[in-house]
Amino acid sequence: MNPIFQGLITIVVGVGGCVGYFYFANLILDRFIFPAKGPEAGRNINRANQVRPWLFLFPAMFALSLYLVYPVFGSFIRSLYNRAGTEFIGFGNYLNLFGDSAFQTAFFNNFLWVLVVPAMATFLGLLVAQLTDRLAWGNIAKSLIFMPMAISFVGASLIWRFVYAADPDIGIINAIRVYFGAEALDPLQVPFWNNFFLMVILIWIQTGFAMVILSAALRGIPEETVEAAIIDGANPFQVFFRIKVPQIMGTIVVVWTTITILVLKVFDIVYAMTGGNFDTEILPSYMMDFMFRDDGRATAVAFVIMIVVLPVMIWNIVQARKEMR
Amino acid sequence: MADLKLTDVEKTYGGTVQVLRDINLDIDQGELIVFVGPSGCGKSTLLRMIAGLEKITGGELQIDGQVVNDVPPSERGIAMVFQSYALYPHMTVRDNMAFALKIAGKSKAEIDEAVNAAAAKLQLENFLDRLPKALSGGQRQRVAIGRSIVRDPKVYLFDEPLSNLDAALRVATRIEIAQLKEQMPESTMIYVTHDQVEAMTLASRIVVLAGGGVAQVGSPLTLYEKPNSTFVAQFIGSPAMNLLGGKIVGTGETTTLELEEGGGTITSHYPSKPEDMGAPVKVGIRPEDMTETDANDFAYHGTVEITEALGEVTLLYFQKSAPDHDPVIGKLSGIHKELRGQDVKLTAAPEKVHVFKDDISLLYRDETVFLPGVQPH
Ligand SMILES: Nc1ncnc2c1ncn2[C@@H]1O[C@H](COP(=O)(O)OP(=O)(O)OP(=O)(O)O)[C@@H](O)[C@H]1O
Numbered sequence: 001m002n003p004i005f006q007g008l009i010t011i012v013v014g015v016g017g018c019v020g021y022f023y024f025a026n027l028i029l030d031r032f033i034f035p036a037k038g039p040e041a042g043r044n045i046n047r048a049n050q051v052r053p054w055l056f057l058f059p060a061m062f063a064l065s066l067y068l069v070y071p072v073f074g075s076f077i078r079s080l081y082n083r084a085g086t087e088f089i090g091f092g093n094y095l096n097l098f099g100d101s102a103f104q105t106a107f108f109n110n111f112l113w114v115l116v117v118p119a120m121a122t123f124l125g126l127l128v129a130q131l132t133d134r135l136a137w138g139n140i141a142k143s144l145i146f147m148p149m150a151i152s153f154v155g156a157s158l159i160w161r162f163v164y165a166a167d168p169d170i171g172i173i174n175a176i177r178v179y180f181g182a183e184a185l186d187p188l189q190v191p192f193w194n195n196f197f198l199m200v201i202l203i204w205i206q207t208g209f210a211m212v213i214l215s216a217a218l219r220g221i222p223e224e225t226v227e228a229a230i231i232d233g234a235n236p237f238q239v240f241f242r243i244k245v246p247q248i249m250g251t252i253v254v255v256w257t258t259i260t261i262l263v264l265k266v267f268d269i270v271y272a273m274t275g276g277n278f279d280t281e282i283l284p285s286y287m288m289d290f291m292f293r294d295d296g297r298a299t300a301v302a303f304v305i306m307i308v309v310l311p312v313m314i315w316n317i318v319q320a321r322k323e324m325r
Numbered sequence: 326m327a328d329l330k331l332t333d334v335e336k337t338y339g340g341t342v343q344v345l346r347d348i349n350l351d352i353d354q355g356e357l358i359v360f361v362g363p364s365g366c367g368k369s370t371l372l373r374m375i376a377g378l379e380k381i382t383g384g385e386l387q388i389d390g391q392v393v394n395d396v397p398p399s400e401r402g403i404a405m406v407f408q409s410y411a412l413y414p415h416m417t418v419r420d421n422m423a424f425a426l427k428i429a430g431k432s433k434a435e436i437d438e439a440v441n442a443a444a445a446k447l448q449l450e451n452f453l454d455r456l457p458k459a460l461s462g463g464q465r466q467r468v469a470i471g472r473s474i475v476r477d478p479k480v481y482l483f484d485e486p487l488s489n490l491d492a493a494l495r496v497a498t499r500i501e502i503a504q505l506k507e508q509m510p511e512s513t514m515i516y517v518t519h520d521q522v523e524a525m526t527l528a529s530r531i532v533v534l535a536g537g538g539v540a541q542v543g544s545p546l547t548l549y550e551k552p553n554s555t556f557v558a559q560f561i562g563s564p565a566m567n568l569l570g571g572k573i574v575g576t577g578e579t580t581t582l583e584l585e586e587g588g589g590t591i592t593s594h595y596p597s598k599p600e601d602m603g604a605p606v607k608v609g610i611r612p613e614d615m616t617e618t619d620a621n622d623f624a625y626h627g628t629v630e631i632t633e634a635l636g637e638v639t640l641l642y643f644q645k646s647a648p649d650h651d652p653v654i655g656k657l658s659g660i661h662k663e664l665r666g667q668d669v670k671l672t673a674a675p676e677k678v679h680v681f682k683d684d685i686s687l688l689y690r691d692e693t694v695f696l697p698g699v700q701p702h
């Protein structure tokens with residue numbers, strides 16, 4: 001069958017199925033289960049209205065539990081079994097993890113990532129949002145800064161491989177070094193600092209995200225509070241840090257935590273740039289190393305990541321809700 | 326504690342859109358000047374230019390004899406109260422009021438003293454540790470006023486400070502502002518409003534802005550009793566002054582007028598010159614100055630189309646003489662519902678009859694009067 005035709009059928013069946021579900025489920029509820037007639041009409045209408053939200057939410061809740069809640073428990077159980085999944089070993093995988101120096105490095109590196117990337121991306125995003133606000137070409141600058149958001153992590157890594165290339169004819173860093181008479185080196189092999197060179201890539205990508213959200217938030221600040229501060233004698237720095245930033249603190253926190261959660265998920269950059277060599281491993285890439293080879297251990301890492309992310313996530317949601325009110 | 330002088334001040338946006346021109350004002354220390362005018366006439370713009378939030382594109386602004394065109398807002402010795410209050414939402418009332426002093430690097434003792442004094446003046450002592458969002462509209466407005474008092478400015482600027490309050494609170498706050506002004510007789514205040522009652526009750530002088538310029542400056546009663554043009558005549562007072570077509574039939578110390586609509590003859594205390602004889606004029610009579618009469622020297626007669634009995638007064642709307650004319654309105658004290666559909670003759674005392682030739686009052690014939698060229702309402 002023609003693939004276009006196939007695609008169309010899928011769309012029609014999918015959309016039609018959704019519409020049909022809501023239509024017929026509603027119909028059955030109103031006509032047959034709690035009909036709005038007979039001696040109990042009033043009570044039936046109330047009961048139908050109580051059931052209706054759950055009826056409509058059911059598909060989403062079903063899909064979420066199937067693809068999200070079930071895997072969480074599934075993974076946890078899997079992480080309690082051995083490599084082949086044949087033998088229950090309790091917390092053996094976790095004990096092994098914490099004893100593994102590679103895991104400790106990954107944990108420490110990840111800690112650095114969480115510390116640096118969200119802070120830098122949020123800070124730079126805020127800076128750019130503020131600086132481009134009044135510029136005539138501010139929107140062009142913003143579009144350019146936002147563009148990396150559209151590139152996949154692997155794509156971005158490829159670009160930065162050129163930037164970091166050891167060959168001074170390709171890598172700009174080494175080109176500059178050589179120009180000033182220094183020797184070419186591979187930045188990705190410089191111990192400790194190579195972590196930061198990798199972080200730069202994610203900061204480069206995420207600054208655009210932070211900028212867009214924070215720029216909207218800055219625009220939402222009532223202009224008069226700024227004018228009042230100017231009349232009160234505040235200089236531009238004081239206006240920014242004492243009037244503007246506190247007013248968008250909620251948004252800053254949301255951006256910050258959103259990026260933090262992302263940082264705990266990104267393995268692509270490390271995977272594509274160094275493959276985790278030269279002590280640049282982070283938790284997600286460490287997990288990838290074991291996936292399909294030792295699923296018990298990989299799911300254990302996944303679980304550690306989840307436990308680390310959870311508090312950040314809760315905070316994020318609480319803040320985001322506050323913002324929406 | 327300061328006087329202001331505006332000389333030929335103008336404002337042009339983007340080099341082409343001129344919103345204000347030839348603004349000349351002398352404001353003395355201790356005055357409470359009210360800017361009024363139709364929406365969009367540039368009241369806020371002028372206030373913001375005085376504050377330093379808007380660039381002055383032409384002319385000169387002096388505060389205390391010093392040209393301040395290029396002096397930043399904080400060094401002009403002004404404080405501004407915004408319509409939206411503009412409180413800092415993340416700071417407590419105390420911090421809101423203390424902000425300017427903290428920026429200025431004042432000592433903690435000094436700040437506390439100033440804040441407490443202002444809070445006492447405005448009955449805000451119990452709210453000092455609250456955030457603005459936990460205050461009512463009237464309380465927020467008082468904090469905004471407190472924030473400016475704390476700085477002890479030379480000039481207070483208010484941009485429609487009461488327009489976000491409900492009617493009752495507006496009256497109460499208006500009286501508070503009047504009392505505040507009395508406590509601080511030294512300070513100069515400039516106040517923008519849409520509300521005629523606010524303007525009439527608070528102002529030492531009113532500036533009527535319209536069509537990009539100043540239509541008239543004067544005490545509230547001057548504007549009410551001796552408007553210099555038909556524009557000001559119709560802008561001040563509610564309902565607006567009736568303008569009736571007529572011509573001058575007798576000149577001298579007083580002027581005798583013959584009216585087109587309704588056809589009567591009346592006298593005005595406005596003096597006129599012999600050459601005015603026969604000149605077409607507009608005769609202005611305020612609705613509240615009209616009285617019912619049986620005599621033949623009535624100013625106007627017509628059929629009452631609608632009556633609005635408001636209790637202490639009744640408004641009479643007469644049949645329009647032409648569809649595009651405003652109806653003549655009379656305001657009689659007491660309740661007069663029975664006049665509906667009747668033919669009524671009205672007249673007014675000579676001192677209440679205003680005469681405008683070419684839209685300029687005969688009283689101001691020797692002065693240059695700015696005609697805004699827009700409708701007052
Ligand atoms: N940035 C701008 N560019 C061009 N025109 C502007 C600009 N800002 C204001 N104006 C114009 O200037 C005029 C005066 O505006 P302003 O806000 O001072 O009026 P206002 O008298 O305070 O009106 P209101 O009584 O409605 O508050 C308006 O006609 C407005 O359209």
Ligand SMILES: [Mg+2]
Pocket residue numbers: 368369370
């Ligand atoms: Mg305004």
